Amino acid sequence: MRAVVQRVLQAVCRVNGQVSGQIQKGLLVFVGISPDDAAADTAYLADKIAHLRIFEDAAGRMNLDVQQAGGGILLISQFTLYGDCRRGRRPDFTAAAKAEQARQGYEQLIAALRSMNVPVETGIFAERMEIDCLQDGPVTILLDSKRLF
Numbered sequence: 001m002r003a004v005v006q007r008v009l010q011a012v013c014r015v016n017g018q019v020s021g022q023i024q025k026g027l028l029v030f031v032g033i034s035p036d037d038a039a040a041d042t043a044y045l046a047d048k049i050a051h052l053r054i055f056e057d058a059a060g061r062m063n064l065d066v067q068q069a070g071g072g073i074l075l076i077s078q079f080t081l082y083g084d085c086r087r088g089r090r091p092d093f094t095a096a097a098k099a100e101q102a103r104q105g106y107e108q109l110i111a112a113l114r115s116m117n118v119p120v121e122t123g124i125f126a127e128r129m130e131i132d133c134l135q136d137g138p139v140t141i142l143l144d145s146k147r148l149f
Contacts, residue, residue: 032081
C-alpha cells in the first residue's frame with residue numbers, strides 16, 4: 001500500500017461538479033493498493049498517516065499530528081501510484097490491485113482511520129475526480145507499507 005501525504009490548508013474533491021469531500025487544515029492523502037496488501041498493510045498505513053508529526057507546534061517545529069493540529073484527512077484512491085515507468089513511455093499499472101480488491105483496501109483504510117477518531121472525507125472510488133488544494137509548506141511525505149524510500 002502506498003500513499004502520498006500532503007499537508008494542506010484546504011482541499012476539495014469534486015466528481016461531476018459535485019463536492020464529494022472537503023477539508024480545511026489537514027492532510028490530502030492519495031492512496032494506491034497492490035494485490036498483495038493485507039490487513040497489516042492497512043493498519044501500518046493508517047497508523048502512520050494518523051500519527052505523522054508534520055504540523056507545527058507553538059515553537060514552529062513539526063511536532064503535531066493531524067488530530068493534535070485540529071485537522072482532517074481527504075483520502076483519495078489513486079491506482080496510478082503503482083505506475084511503473086522504468087521501461088518505455090507509457091506507465092505499466094499491473095502492480096496495482098484490480099478494482100474490487102482496491103475498493104476493499106480503500107474502504108478498510110477509511111474505516112481504520114475513522115476508528116482512530118480522525119475526521120475523514122473521501123473521493124469516490126473509480127470515478128474521475130477533480131482535486132483542488134492549497135498546500136501548506138509545502139510538506140509532502142511518501143509512505144509505502146512494503147519498502148523504504
